[in-house]
Each structure stands twice: as C-alpha cells, then as structure tokens.
Amino acid sequence: MKRVLFIYFSQSGQLEEIARSIAKPLLEDNDITVDFYEIKMVHAFPFPWTSDSFFNTFPETFKQIPEEIHPPAPAILNTAYDLIVLHYQVWYLSPSIPINSFLKSSYAKALLADKPVITVSGSRNMWALAQDKVKVLLHDVHATLVGNIALTDRHHNLISVVTIVDWMFSGIKRRAYGVFPMPGVAKKEIANADKYGKIIQPYLKKGTFGGLQNELVANGAVDYRFFLVSMDQKGNRMFGIWSSLIVRNPQKRTRLITLFKYYVVFAIYGVSPIVYLIELLLYPLLYFVKYRKEKKHYEGI
Numbered sequence: 001m002k003r004v005l006f007i008y009f010s011q012s013g014q015l016e017e018i019a020r021s022i023a024k025p026l027l028e029d030n031d032i033t034v035d036f037y038e039i040k041m042v043h044a045f046p047f048p049w050t051s052d053s054f055f056n057t058f059p060e061t062f063k064q065i066p067e068e069i070h071p072p073a074p075a076i077l078n079t080a081y082d083l084i085v086l087h088y089q090v091w092y093l094s095p096s097i098p099i100n101s102f103l104k105s106s107y108a109k110a111l112l113a114d115k116p117v118i119t120v121s122g123s124r125n126m127w128a129l130a131q132d133k134v135k136v137l138l139h140d141v142h143a144t145l146v147g148n149i150a151l152t153d154r155h156h157n158l159i160s161v162v163t164i165v166d167w168m169f170s171g172i173k174r175r176a177y178g179v180f181p182m183p184g185v186a187k188k189e190i191a192n193a194d195k196y197g198k199i200i201q202p203y204l205k206k207g208t209f210g211g212l213q214n215e216l217v218a219n220g221a222v223d224y225r226f227f228l229v230s231m232d233q234k235g236n237r238m239f240g241i242w243s244s245l246i247v248r249n250p251q252k253r254t255r256l257i258t259l260f261k262y263y264v265v266f267a268i269y270g271v272s273p274i275v276y277l278i279e280l281l282l283y284p285l286l287y288f289v290k291y292r293k294e295k296k297h298y299e300g301i
C-alpha cells in the first residue's frame with residue numbers, strides 16, 4: 001500500500017480542482033491511499049479581494065514573511081507518506097503567504113523531511129522564479145523534489161492581467177466585461193490534469209522517481225516562455241526594492257502601496273510591450289546566451 005498526501009491552499013477553488021483531477025487515477029487504485037490536506041490560515045485572506053487588501057499583501061508576500069496556520073489533523077501528521085504532492089499559487093512572483101507559512105512551519109518539517117515531493121503550481125503565468133523560491137523552502141525542510149507541474153492561463157500576458165483582476169476582485173470566474181476569455185487555468189486543462197496522475201502512478205508504486213520529470217514535461221506539464229521568465233526576473237528586482245522601501249517606512253505605508261499599484265500597472269502596460277519587442281528582436285542571440293539554459297533549468301527539477 002502506498003500513501004500520498006495532496007497539500008493545497010485555494011481561495012477560488014481552482015487549485016483544489018487541479019489537485020482532485022491529478023489525484024483521480026490514484027484514488028481509483030486500490031493499492032494507493034490518498035489524503036488531502038488544505039492549509040488554513042488563522043487570519044484568512046479576503047476573497048474576493050478589494051484593491052486595498054490585494055496590494056497591501058505585497059510586501060509581506062514578497063519578503064516571504066510567514067503567518068500563523070492551523071495545524072493539520074493529527075491523523076495526517078502521524079502518517080508516513082510515500083509521496084507528497086504540494087500545490088501552490090503564486091502571489092507577487094513568490095509562493096503565496098499560506099504556502100510560504102506552511103513550508104516554514106514545523107508541520108512541513110514533520111510531513112516533508114526525507115520525502116519525495118512533486119510541486120504543482122496554478123498561477124496566472126509567472127511561476128518560474130516562485131518555483132526557485134519553493135525549491136529553497138523544500139531544501140530547508142530536507143524534502144526531495146522529484147517533479148514539477150506548472151499550470152497557467154495560456155492567454156496573452158496583457159489579456160490574462162485584465163481577466164485575473166476581474167476574477168480576483170469579483171470572486172467569480174467569468175468572462176470579464178462579457179468579451180474577454182475565461183480567467184485562470186482552462187477548464188479543459190484542469191479536467192485533463194488526471195493524465196499527470198496516471199504518469200505519477202507507476203513511479204509511486206516502484207518507489208523511485210527517476211525519469212518522472214521528463215515524462216511530465218513530454219506531456220505538457222511545463223511551458224517555458226522566455227519573455228515571461230524575463231519579466232519575472234525584472235519584476236523580482238523591482239519588487240525587492242519596493243518591498244524593502246515599504247517595510248522600512250511603515251508610517252508611509254498607505255502612500256507607498258498606492259504608488260506601487262500605479263507602478264505595477266505602468267510596468268505591465270507601459271514598459272513590458274516595449275521590452276517584449278526588444279527581446280523578440282534579440283531572440284536569436286539571447287537563445288544561445290540565455291534562453292536555452294533557462295529552458296533546461298525550468299523544465300527540470
């Protein structure tokens with residue numbers, strides 16, 4: 001009998017749907033037991049978000065400052081799992097506060113130490129550098145990363161910003177203004193995520209995970225896009241400056257957060273299209289200098 005723990009946090013339910021889709025083939029297997037653990041915050045974040053609460057979460061998210069979480073059920077803490085599937089969403093190019101809080105808690109050490117872990121992200125599209133941060137957190141609790149699946153909104157970056165804002169601020173996954181595509185990870189992609197469960201199944205039974213990531217990637221688990229990683233890198237540099245500025249000046253916090261909000265809108269709609277054109281022109285050169293290596297890194301574990 002093999003035991004798997006699916007860990008997730010989700011506000012809209014999207015990550016839970018993804019987790020249950022991946023778990024489906026494992027749940028149907030009599031030789032596998034599947035448990036689910038939903039991370040619960042002591043102080044819950046609002047959903048739907050207001051503009052103020054959304055941007056006010058930025059400094060602590062980016063600085064990866066943990067908050068208190070409720071403990072997992074004793075039955076979960078007392079089980080020795082053969083595999084952990086850790087689902088997370090990206091907030092401000094970083095693991096969300098609930099996931100960061102869990103990974104920095106004693107519960108993560110108890111559940112994940114010396115265990116194989118598969119990470120699954122369900123984000124808008126900028127997951128790459130957050131995955132690097134999750135890798136550090138997993139390393140800190142002595143977990144072994146054996147696979148990664150990154151599910152995203154496949155629409156154009158500028159379109160997915162409009163649709164996710166509408167979704168996060170209304171709480172409803174709908175076509176923004178009646179004309180935009182649906183936000184988030186596509187319904188079909190979530191439904192088809194059971195294919196990843198089928199891929200994981202024999203590795204779990206064997207108890208060795210060598211070759212798993214290659215098979216996941218061959219089946220669409222990771223979609224490396226050079227421009228999104230490039231924006232992620234630039235965003236991380238700027239977010240580092242902004243978050244330090246805000247945290248070091250608590251008396252000016254409200255004003256600085258408002259300025260940060262305008263900065264984000266300007267960076268996405270004013271700067272990013274120009275940078276995109278420049279990087280597209282330089283693509284043949286940058287492919288050999290940078291992108292080829294990056295693709296290998298992000299498709300790997």
Ligand SMILES: Cc1cc2nc3c(=O)[nH]c(=O)nc-3n(C[C@H](O)[C@H](O)[C@H](O)COP(=O)(O)O)c2cc1C
Nearest residue numbers: 010011012014015089090091092093123124125126
């Ligand atoms: C405060 C906040 C910040 C976010 N920042 C990012 C981001 O930097 N990159 C990204 O791809 N998605 C970002 N998202 C989208 C989330 O990764 C995720 O897709 C969305 O919150 C739905 O997840 P759920 O399962 O928790 O409802 C952000 C969402 C929130 C609420």
